[in-house]
Amino acid sequence: MALRNIDIGAGASAFLEPERKKGIVIDIPILLITLSIAGLGFIVLYSAAGENSSVVLRQVLRFGVALVVFGILAQVSPRLLRIWAPWIFSMALIFLLMVMFRGEMGGGAQRWLDIGIVRFQPSEIMKISVPMMVAWFMHERSLPPTFIQLFILLLIFCVPTFLIAQQPDLGTALLVMFSGGATVLLAGLSIRLIAIIGVLALSCIPVLWGYMLEYQRARVLTFLSPESDPLGAGYNIIQSKIALGSGGLFGKGWLNGTQSRLEFLPERSTDFIFAVMGEEFGLLGLLFLLGLYLLLVGRGLYIASQAQDTFTRLLAGGLSLTFFVYVFVNSGMVSGLLPIVGVPLPLVSAGGTSMVTLMAGFGILASIHGNRKLLAS
Amino acid sequence: MNSTVKLKDHWKEQKLFLSRLVTAGVIILVLVGVLIWRLFQLQVVDHELFAELSQGNRLRIQPLAPTRGLIYDRNGIILAENLPTWELTATPEQVLDLDSRLQSLGDLGLINPAASESLIELVRSHRGFEQVKLANLSETQAARFAVRRHHFSGVDIQEGLIRSYPFGDLTSHAVGYVSSISSSDLQRINRRDYAATSLIGKSGIERSYEVTLRGSVGYRQQVVNAQGRILLDPVAVGASPISDPSQGTLETRWPTPGKNVYLGLDVRLQLAAHRALEGRRGAAVAIEPGTGDILALVSMPTFDPNRFAVGLTQADFQKLNNDPDKPLFQRALTGHYPPGSTVKPFLGLAALHYDLIDPDSREMCPGHFILPGTSHRYRDWKPEGHGPIDLHQSIVQSCDTYFYQLAVKLGIDQIHGFLTSFGFGERTGIDVMNENMGVIPSREWKRTQFTQREDQTWYPGETVITGIGQGFTLVTPLQLAHATAVLATSGQRFKPRLVIATEDPVTGEILNHDPVLLDIIGNVEEPHWERITQAMVGVTEELQGSGHNAMRGTQYSVAGKTGTAQVFSLAADETYDAEEIDESLRDHGLFIAYAPVESPTIAIAVIVENGGGGGATAAPVARQILDAYFLEDPNGSEKH
Structure with missing residues (x-):
């Protein structure tokens, strides 16, 4: 068994070895779609921020930085990523622990780590490094994972999830857990086990409830009946539903959304920007945006299907699914399908860290695909 | 032999992975379907309802503060009461440049410049539409601000009540005191209860009987125009909110004042x-x-x-x-x-x-x-x-x-x-x-x-x-x-x-x-x-x-x-x-x-x-x- 595993590893790396260091790897479809989404985002943000062009400019600059990160990561070969995966994961884990013990307070929760020059959220790195770690772990083992392997995989994504939930940042914790979980699912987890885990997860809900803070419980309760609390926690969701609904099929037109203009809609340039878009561009506008997102996810899944070893396959699949969950959780919470957990709309919401993480993920996808092509030729 | 096993595994794994990928794709499509169905519900089926609501959303909800209960000694002598005062308030979402506004307010002698750091933190910790009290003003300070009001969008003065302890330091350890809600207080309270209140009991009776003394918050709806200016306000009009038919659906829920408390103290x-x-x-x-x-x-x-x-x-x-x-x-x-x-x-x-x-x-x-x-x-x-x-x-x-x-x-x-x-x-x-x-x-x-x-x-x-x-x-x-x-x-x-x-x-x-x-x-x-x-x-x-x-x-x-x-x-x-x-x-x-x-x-x-x-x-x-x-x-x- 052990011998066979080594054989596969050695064989696969020999197969990958003759890399041609020629040309720059850029995935044109990904680049075009992300540019379209971000561009659309700038237009909506201009309206949401009350025609404040400096807010948009800052966002353009952030996207520029994110594009650079995208370009750089696209040049890093998947083999290197695989070798680095456990180190990146360990670093991120240490950062998380550091945040726990002496992180800066930011917005009531402890999320930021200041290491002299840069100030960042280690939980963001986890969104990428968890699927990377899961893919690394399964790379030299045969699929599907055995029961013991599954247990280790659970640890890999549950420990960071727990640490992030302690910060407390429930939204990011859920995303990190999902990014790991999705990758494990792709690794070929049997349907029976999925069902068992599903039941276990459901039975965890009362325990989780006990651990939640007052404001997090309030969010869930308000999600179940928002109208009961118009002054408090229900305010956001009521206002965002009004914004979406009043937008209708065609929308009120750019810069004409009363909900956002009159500042009824809270956090309209960040978490609730989807509602601004729905109010001003209507259902058709939202369908267009969702179409772009689906294209991007589709491209990611296609890259996963074309990938040639377990690591790249799982990583590409996991990142793509995570991106979709990002989109779904945000639009779901704004439209009242899901509780409000504070997840931004990818590439559109104002804010820097998540944009860089997302584009880094796409850079990895581009690299996986680009290097595969080189091999094929 | 060994290599055939490898090859078999490889193909089997790829097939397994692809089937999982297809499953994931199907789930994605189903979820997107649910989302679109939801958006269709909101934006097409219920469009008229929400359009009406957004019209009514010229309705702004204004929280109304309850009056804090009084504290008496055993013979009915008052130990804590509420006195009228002028309050300098800010509405976070309407203040564009908080730092410089506070600077100017400090220059006018209306707020303590040394406190501006903590004020910024206080304003940030509130939601955009919640009014935050910056300071209490004397009669002359209020007048000084009133003539310069147009320079300070989002900052306003309003009549308020301030807690007063007529016996001062004589009763402080028993009765306790109230003070501005701090960011650490925000962790333990339900914000809704303090939507219109800026003070909270910090020690003594004021703290232990906070819920009794506080009362419960009310709210009123106001009609605002596209610039956010108040057009119709049932309370300001002075009429009873129910009796005036022109106000239609304008809803007012009056605050419930806090209960008065009698102490055994003499x-x-x-x-x-x-x-x-x-x-x-x-x-x-x-x-x-x-x-x-x-x-x-x-x-x-x-x-x-x-x-x-x-x-x-x-x-x-x-x-x-x-x-x-x-x-x-x-x-x-x-x-x-x-x-x-x-x-x-x-x-x-x-x-x-x-x-x-x-x-x-x-x-x-x-x-x-x-x-x-x-x-x-x-x-x-x-x-x-x-x-x-x-x-x-x-x-x-x-x-x-x-x-x-x-x-x-x-x-x-x-x-x-x-x-x-x-x-x-x-x-x-x-x-x-x-x-x-x-x-x-x-x-x-x-x-x-x-x-x-x-x-x-x-x-x-x-x-x-x-x-x-x-x-x-x-x-x-x-x-x-x-x-x-x-x-x-x-x-x-x-x-x-x-x-x-x-x-x-x-x-x-x-x-x-x-x-x-x-x-x-x-x-x-x-x-x-x-x-x-x-x-x-x-x-x-x-x-x-x-x-x-x-x-x-x-x-x-x-x-x-x-x-x-x-x-x-x-x-x-x-x-x-x-x-x-x-x-x-x-x-x-x-x-x-x-x-x-x-x-x-x-x-x-x-x-x-x-x-x-x-x-x-x-x-x-x-x-x-x-x-x-x-x-x-x-x-x-x-x-x-």
Whole structure:
């Protein structure tokens, strides 16, 4: 068994070895779609921020930085990523622990780590490094994972999830857990086990409830009946539903959304920007945006299907699914399908860290695909 | 062979992965379908409803603040009220450049420039549409702002109410104070309840009865135009919100004012205790034994709660907080002191109850006590000794030697059990927060309290000094007053309480709270109580009594006991000289008392930190309180 595993590893790396260091790897479809989404985002943000062009400019600059990160990561070969995966994961884990013990307070929760020059959220790195770690772990083992392997995989994504939930940042914790979980699912987890885990997860809900803070419980309760609390926690969701609904099929037109203009809609340039878009561009506008997102996810899944070893396959699949969950959780919470957990709309919401993480993920996808092509030729 | 297995695995794995990918794709499509269906519901099916709502969303919700309940003393004298004031407020989402706006407000002298950092944090911690109070303004400040109002979008002045404590520092430790909601308060409260309120109870009654006093928030809907200007406001119009049909669906829910609260406190006693302790560090607590009502609760030095309500700068707060005399420290409830000789009546009672002594037989007091088989001398306060002395005189003259012996007879286990039944060593359950437990040591306590094995053993010498209220024993002034009240009622323990009634300000209905009887010490026989009472009367009435000087010539009968608690210990060959040692190391003076002896209506405990002998420093404070209670009562016979 052990011998066979080594054989596969050695064989696969020999197969990958003759890399041609020629040309720059850029995935044109990904680049075009992300540019379209971000561009659309700038237009909506201009309206949401009350025609404040400096807010948009800052966002353009952030996207520029994110594009650079995208370009750089696209040049890093998947083999290197695989070798680095456990180190990146360990670093991120240490950062998380550091945040726990002496992180800066930011917005009531402890999320930021200041290491002299840069100030960042280690939980963001986890969104990428968890699927990377899961893919690394399964790379030299045969699929599907055995029961013991599954247990280790659970640890890999549950420990960071727990640490992030302690910060407390429930939204990011859920995303990190999902990014790991999705990758494990792709690794070929049997349907029976999925069902068992599903039941276990459901039975965890009362325990989780006990651990939640007052404001997090309030969010869930308000999600179940928002109208009961118009002054408090229900305010956001009521206002965002009004914004979406009043937008209708065609929308009120750019810069004409009363909900956002009159500042009824809270956090309209960040978490609730989807509602601004729905109010001003209507259902058709939202369908267009969702179409772009689906294209991007589709491209990611296609890259996963074309990938040639377990690591790249799982990583590409996991990142793509995570991106979709990002989109779904945000639009779901704004439209009242899901509780409000504070997840931004990818590439559109104002804010820097998540944009860089997302584009880094796409850079990895581009690299996986680009290097595969080189091999094929 | 080996390589075929590899190849097979490879294909199988890819097939497995692809099938999972397809499953994921299907799930994605289903979820997107659900999302689109939801958006279709909102944006097409229910479009008209929401369009109407968004029209109505010219309706803005404006929270309305409830009026905070008033606090009265037992005679209806007001201790905390609300006075009209001007408030400078900001609406975060409408203030574009917070830093420079605050700068300009500071330049105008409307806010303290030093506080702008914390104000920024305060504004940021609120949601965009919530009004945040920046400062209270005087009449002239308000006028100064009013003429420049157009420079400050999102900043406004409005009439408000400010909390005021007419007696200032006299009642601060009992009533507590309110202050601006801090970011740490936001963690523990439901924000909705404070949507229109900027003050929250921080200590004392204001904190413990926060929910009762606060009331509940209301709101009104206002019609605003596209610029957010208010067009129609049912409340500002002045009409009743329901009667005017033109206002259609404008909804108003009026706030429910907070309930008024009546305390058992008597301001006259409070004043007497305050004056008597002026310039010292210490505490005085007076309790009505038959109900547990707190008649006076003074901790000195103290502070002016009005400064907190108006808004204290960080520097001013630090100054208060770092004052070496600790004015913010609630000594009456949280101060830990050795009880000294005030513990003697309780231990005397214990020895009678367990039948360990013959109260009439005299023991020899040579001025010191030596445990059999050891050489250490436990000294009496009177170096030449009291000679032969019985229980009665031992309490009257506070003979230490007698009680050293008595403690050894009782043993630490019985001492612990008996004192605990008087409420020592546990929280009394008073209706304000942050009460301390004190310590009544036991073998078990020592085992759990120390880590070193040699420290965990209970030594006989420790029992000896427990007999005069020294060693590990610690009590709070409240516990001491509470236990004295139990002595006064011959064993009835009422839970100490500050609040005796609440009043609905709308209906005027008063709800009296019943006293809570915690326990009755029923197994101690009546003659034993009587004997201790007589001894405590002797303390104040007999010439040799240690409290005689302070209680000379009272028109009421007083049972009392003095105490002098050592803060640091002397070696056997040293003598105590108050002049020679640092003030902070001087003895604490204590006094407990109840009166009138026949049917007690007041029980008192007084502690004067580093005051020296209890008879000389603490007993006069108790005298002032008792005189105020019995002699100055304007209504004369109300209580006795």
